[in-house]
Amino acid sequence: MHSVAILALDQVVPFDLAAPMQVFDWARLPDGRRPYRVRVCAESPEVLGDGLVLRVDRGLDALADADTIIVPGRAPGAGPTPEPVLAALRRAAAAGTRIASVCAGALVLAETGLLDGLRATTHWMAAADLARRHPRVEVEPDVLYVDNGQILTSAGAAAALDMCLHMIRRDLGSAVAADAARMCVMPLEREGGQAQFIVHEQPPVPRGSTLEPVLEWIEDNLAGEITLAAMAARCGMSERTFSRRFREQTGTTPLQWLLRARVRRAQYLLENSDRPIERIARQAGFGSPTAFRERFRRVVGTTPQAYRAAFHGRAALAGARS
Known part of the structure; x- marks a missing residue:
């Protein structure tokens, strides 16, 4: 079973966290089995979100066991990412783990250096900030998501749905991804922006x-x-x-x-x-x-x-x- 770890940082944006949780959880193989095991992990057991408090039972060690890591965005003014988190993401990348960011989560990935020399996207309101703070990143603000192979980035949380469906398609084919899209009541890819190897449902x-x-x-x-x-x-x-x-x-x-x-x-x-x-x-x-x-x-x-x-x-x- 493919393990998906969703990283919850202080001031996490709830929708950025919930969207990939739901999409991967809805995926089913043709025989009805779940292909993904989704877990939320954090540096500490309690995470402050935007208007809520999350209690998380998995620590950063979950990143080392994951096949895919999702990094949700954080609220503006959340501050720098803790160094233990950045180090854990770097170790996971070195081990070949697939890592994807949602919305302003691209800023967290950029702090690790994993986006240096790569194309990346983020929410249009954060694109200029990402480009200014991380000039080695090739920022593309007008696309839904960017797939560099091991590292992926998406624009707003709604675009994260497109990115997650794209990853499901990469992993398991069009039928499984189309079924997950139907469960989300959305097309397998929206018109416009980037059209990378995606069926248009x-x-x-x-x-x-x-x-x-x-x-x-x-x-x-x-x-x-x-x-x-x-x-x-x-x-x-x-x-x-x-x-x-x-x-x-x-x-x-x-x-x-x-x-x-x-x-x-x-x-x-x-x-x-x-x-x-x-x-x-x-x-x-x-x-x-x-x-x-x-x-x-x-x-x-x-x-x-x-x-x-x-x-x-x-x-x-x-x-x-x-």
Whole structure:
């Protein structure tokens, strides 16, 4: 089981602490098992938060046993990070532990020196301060999160949800991450900002919606030709009425939904098969490999080949982990 240690420092921001706790705790393997064990740790048993007091039963020794460490942000004016905490984070990084910060938690990571020479992000209000205090850090204030491999940083606490889902996807594949996203009632990645190897989950449709049957039909027939007229006909509507109802219930157009569904199908095939790119393009319903590559890069932010190199075999690994 993958161990996640969330570090609680004095003046911790409660949402920064709770968001990753909830996302990792909601993750489930296909057989229902929990892939992550989430623990909160601190330098002392009692931590002062923003308007609350946390009682923590794990000390800094938990960082040495963790596979992933999450560093939440602290309230403005919290002061320097205690040296024992910085030393524990440095030791964990030297041992190869994955470390991620939430919001202003990037300032804590910067104090350790672990961000020197790396790209990083933080809350837009703290970005200038991070750049001023740590000039060796390449600050990118306009993205949701930055993944440097072992070290990750996210913007505000809401962006931490995107980052955590990205880590789950890296660890266990798209199906597990998509399920966790549904539990969070959020897309697997929001539009805009950074699009690093992430599937763009469709907007949720309320259960019982009049669109459910046609959306199931789309998913079942992605390899074939699907027109707006055919979608509207299956709902017994004119194309104009269908388009209006579709946008009202999903927030997007039928064409955009269809293209996203085809990209998601391609991502699944890239992760779980060795089929040639040209065959995957056909099975996902793209007219040509060129059209497939262009759309895939636009939605996912990378090429199908690079995506396969990053994620191939992760779904199989998810089923094998205990």
